[in-house]
Amino acid sequence: MKDQLLPWWRGAVIYQIYPRSFSDANQDGIGDLPGITQQLPYVAALGADAIWLSPFFRSPMKDFGYDVSDYCDVDPLFGSLDDFRTLIKVAHELGLKVMIDQVLSHTSDEHAWFQESRQSKDNPKADWYVWADPKPDGTPPNNWLSIFGGCAWQWESRRQQYYLHNFLVSQPDLNFHNPEVVEHLLETVKFWLDLGVDGYRLDTVNFYTHDRLLRDNPPLSEGDTKSLGVPGTNPYSMQRHQYDISQPENLSFLKKLRQLLDQYDDITTVGEIGDDNPLALMAEYTSGNDKLHMAYTFDLLNVHRTPAYLASVIENIEAAIGDGWPCWALSNHDVVRAITRWGENEADQHAYGKVLLALLTSLRGSVCLYQGEELGLPEAEIPFEKIQDPYGIPFWPEYKGRDGCRTPMPWVAGSENAGFSHVQPWLPVDDRHVPISVDAQETLSDSMLAHYRTFLRWRKQHPALVHGDISDVKANDQGLQFVRTDTQSPNNARVLVVLNLSDAPMTVSIPKGTWRALDGHGFTFDLSNEKVSVPPYQAAFATDSTG
Template structure:
């Protein structure tokens, strides 16, 4: 990749969910040694970095997103020495290491919370968000938890409610307290000094709440419920005006950035869930003093199709300003994109590949989720095997996140080569075994090898890594944009549909590029895109 800008700007980040990557000790749960063992495979894809979902000490009620020790490795994942070895191996292979940071809340067995809940006068009494009940004993306001029910839980020791935007076992920290802010900055410094190259910030706009504890307004009748959450979740019935995205957060983001600037070549990428995600992204990535980049759920939603993608690109072009996006089509929280967007597709292999072409040609950085390079569909997980509290709460209309978190299929054998034990923590879908790494490695035309070639080709194109983007309008079902950087200009044309698409050539072209290996062509002044195909051409 070109070195004319920081590695993260236009870089490709491979997300690893350690619990499901590789189990090195036969207990059915993936671990850090397993991740380290498979890093040569990750490097073979041509990506720039890995993002490790949480591996910190945790009661695992939300599978690591409930932290009880910000500086400890949970024993199910290994030891601190295992982490150091993983970082050393990643760096040897030329991979940067980004780790998740869950700053907004802790586990309820974190020593901070255990002290805070003990009384109203202890040194950490104000480290979490506590409030008295209303006169009738009900919660202080109408705020809701994303995981269902009120965002307030009663604590009999203090005779007060505490705030939890997620599970009741995930109490929210009070970022209005400067000691809390400093403690979290110190925790991040700890990992930077151990060699971390950056952080993915979980729910980065949830750090602050309105101290007035005002009720959120409801979404007016007839207006769209804009917050991205599962479709049966009452959380979407509110406009989240007071419980998140408070203006005080900007100063804390600037403190975070100042810390990162002490460690050259590090990066911050924030996850933003908001009623106005693009507005938050522009705000949070503006200038050089806040986040380096951020991602929202625009392309992680159920909405799909050429018009939707074109609308997303147009809004980002018009509204992001000098900010920088990190694009993703799949992650550990949403249905895998091949299933989410591709229900009924008659050629899933071709569809997975054209989706990768979409992801790799947008202006911004890229987050690729483990197994996406294999074209994995969403796994079927029966009710009795569900682990995700979110899915258990909203079953059967929403099946939770387990279907995208099942173990990585390395071989076509039982349990996919993920574990030598009898039972993995989640069952593998038989369809995944047919798409295993081993099965695809020796097939030059497999999704895996096609994606490898596409990534490596993309990494050599300055226009795709760092260039500007100009959206071509009025191209029907063909998604078309031009990427420009320096002397290079490329036309990208994508057909995400199952029908042939023809559209007039939107600009003067020098030659069609065959290296990416797609079947798009030019005939009689028209772009001709067969189903699920693309065309790349030099201007």
């Protein structure tokens, strides 16, 4: 069949694992690679196609692994290279692909490259990072800001220059205008390809290059879309990021990266794009089959969730992306969990969480699920004295950081720390997570976990939902509807999707066709040839019997 020729990642469900908080095999309060390996059968049983591992490289952990001090080794906190080899082997035996999180835009200030670069202006790695002279009055070279707050430039007395850091002061930015830097970064990518990884999630993929002239960013104009950062809290959101990120030279690096990846079989990439105009950038970065395979933006990782907004996101992406391919996520390690962020005021959060899965996995594109999403975990409450996130501490209490979505995975309700570890974990387990732990949900047919398993298995049986086109997108005050079409099948099989995101019954007219209700997905609805009636927080699926 034609669909067998499609790459594995097209429409795949990718399960994100935050290693510090997934499973603690050595009982030190921090999750590790052996712990992940032990729980891979759980992930496979969920119906995922791949895992994405957040960083586990050597790091001083000032930003919990996103400050890399050695790209080609495992931090002892998480285990060893042999532990990673074992993880790869077990995952592949279970039919799971393995993707890792590459942080290429910056390193830790403890990386050997930066330790050498900061010593002088004439050492072999002097130009490996973004250095600039001060203005005549000693102030930084321009007005660029750090996404973590404050100036993006840090003074280095040994060189009498500033270095750029888009994130923490301890995360200096690499200079992608230097061919040696590009060459060495590609070598680190090749290292993990040779170990057997199947793909990469590329952190801050549009942050790699900067404006050579170091021009000032203009202020955000009235009516402009709010940028990255925390609007109203972080001054980063007051600029239009015209020169510090998303530069045209980025495309050159992405093409070189793709040339390397194409030397290996069945490799994929998904890029994280945060920008003032993310949809245009997603299209640019994924088009032409010579750069990224997929990309995702923050369009579903924000607080907006009206059906009209969702329809506009779908339509705007479809209009912009051309031959590119999107990847969708409702939660990850950087944002408030979706069941809280979107569903806090819903009448039935349990039912609402189930229909959110139907929404996420019915859109055209691939899917990232974040650990614990399948349990319906709400955002954890972390008291200030236990906050670990360097992003949250300076902005407290207006912004509480990212720790609330990073707390330990609850495995066993009756066990200490919900079965994550026998010692105090690095972040506390929220009391509300204990009764909805994995073992508590295993025995309940109506649990969120049971629903995820049922729905994800069911979705695999319908190629139109996995890799089909999307059309006829409509929204009302209560929900959405659209049609997915499997253009790979001889008869262009169609699946109608109707989603009621509200707490009241919804009846809508449906496109012309001889529609037959699909079952086995866990939702209830009533279908006629012209209308479908969907109870609160339910979804309807039907196939055109001519297809």
